[in-house]
Amino acid sequence: MIASLPGARITLRSLELLIVGLIRATGDELWLICSRPVKPGSFRFLCNALVHCDSLRDAIREAGRFLSLVMDDLRLSLHVEGDAACLALNDLSGPSSQKPQLHGTILLFAYGILCWLSQKSIPLKGLHYSFEQNFFSGELAKVYRSPIKYNEARSELVFPRDILQWSVVPDVADARKFLSAVPGILLIRYLDEITISDRVRNILKRNVKYHLSLETVAAMLATSPQTLRRRLKDDGVSGFQQLKDDVRRDFAFEALAKSNLSLEEIAASLGFAEASAFHRAFRRWSDLTPGHYRFEHGATGVHH
CATH class of the missing domain: 1.10.10.60 (Homeodomain-like)
Structure with missing residues (x-):
């Protein structure tokens, strides 16, 4: 109840436990914010597949193909415009009050996974959302440390195009460690602590x-x-x-x-x-x- 009040806060650990509880209760890794459930184990399968990619460009393409298999609401696409690359969500669903949660969750997870795959904190040029600004929107700027625009044509992450050539660093053993820390590790910005x-x-x-x-x-x-x-x-x-x-x-x-x-x-x-x-x-x-x-x-x- 406290968390429902404007300006209220919960700890990262509490949020992590809430997400885990929702997944278990709903049998859905996106806790019923999509038009059909995403079966438990899907995220694990994706991460184990992505560590076999050579570059972030390859990983984005592989993730896009995977997303199209498990979700009807969105498609992931990659656009290169000048010196910028855009990881965009193409929304196939109709009007929904859950659209902000869905777009926000997918982009947050995508950003966290890309940072993990490169073992670097990826600098963003911008973050665009296709929905209106919410009372919690100010918190997003702290997460991404990037300019945020609302009511844009599409929801997307914008980053330097040369990042697409960055190598995928983790292996299968690293994936196991990463997955043991999910979802908590995806709820905070990746810290560039690896030497x-x-x-x-x-x-x-x-x-x-x-x-x-x-x-x-x-x-x-x-x-x-x-x-x-x-x-x-x-x-x-x-x-x-x-x-x-x-x-x-x-x-x-x-x-x-x-x-x-x-x-x-x-x-x-x-x-x-x-x-x-x-x-x-x-x-x-x-x-x-x-x-x-x-x-x-x-x-x-x-x-x-």
């Missing part, structure tokens, strides 16, 4: 089979090699090659300890042309042979 070394490490993990260069990773992060090298040093990382070795070493340790892959298969998964090269690298990492490490730490019944 540059974590971003580089995530990219290398996703591409462990390939010998990515510093220049390639810098381009994926929309920065220069010189800046990336400096920021890694600021993070206390001795060098890019050390990060690459750490990622490959950790992958090898886990594969030897927990999988039934043969040594040849692990070597190929790490991009080694020959198993002998993998053996030499592994001895540098651990002073052990891969077979000895597996014997001491890992899986039985595997192929050597």
Whole structure:
């Protein structure tokens, strides 16, 4: 009742619990603000699919296709106008008192997901809504830290077009962590707290089979090699090659300890042309042979 009063506030945790309760009570991940329910599990399926995209442009397209399958009310579209990109909602529903809630929720979730996929706080050029300003509208400016316009032709997020080329950083394991924090993590603006070394490490993990260069990773992060090298040093990382070795070493340790892959298969998964090269690298990492490490730490019944 208090929350129904103008100017009243509830905590983020209370709002999160309210949303979770609504989903459970309604069996609908958008708590009955669409013309038909969105089945529980849909959001999880989407996030697990998006981590396999290469760029934010690809992720937006994939999300648009997914939205058209689970929702009749809206379509997601991407428009590039000069140096700006617009992620727009095309409304297919008729007049509804729930339109502000629906548009606001979808754009908030879209923004949160894009920030998570890029592991950056995305700067917005603007936020447009196709409905009138409400008494709670002032709160939205604090969330997006962006100019907001109302009674526009369409509801949309507007951001610099070069963001479309940003790489998708998380992997499937990261998706599990993200989903365990939903919906709370989507109710606040993404904080740019992840370090540059974590971003580089995530990219290398996703591409462990390939010998990515510093220049390639810098381009994926929309920065220069010189800046990336400096920021890694600021993070206390001795060098890019050390990060690459750490990622490959950790992958090898886990594969030897927990999988039934043969040594040849692990070597190929790490991009080694020959198993002998993998053996030499592994001895540098651990002073052990891969077979000895597996014997001491890992899986039985595997192929050597």
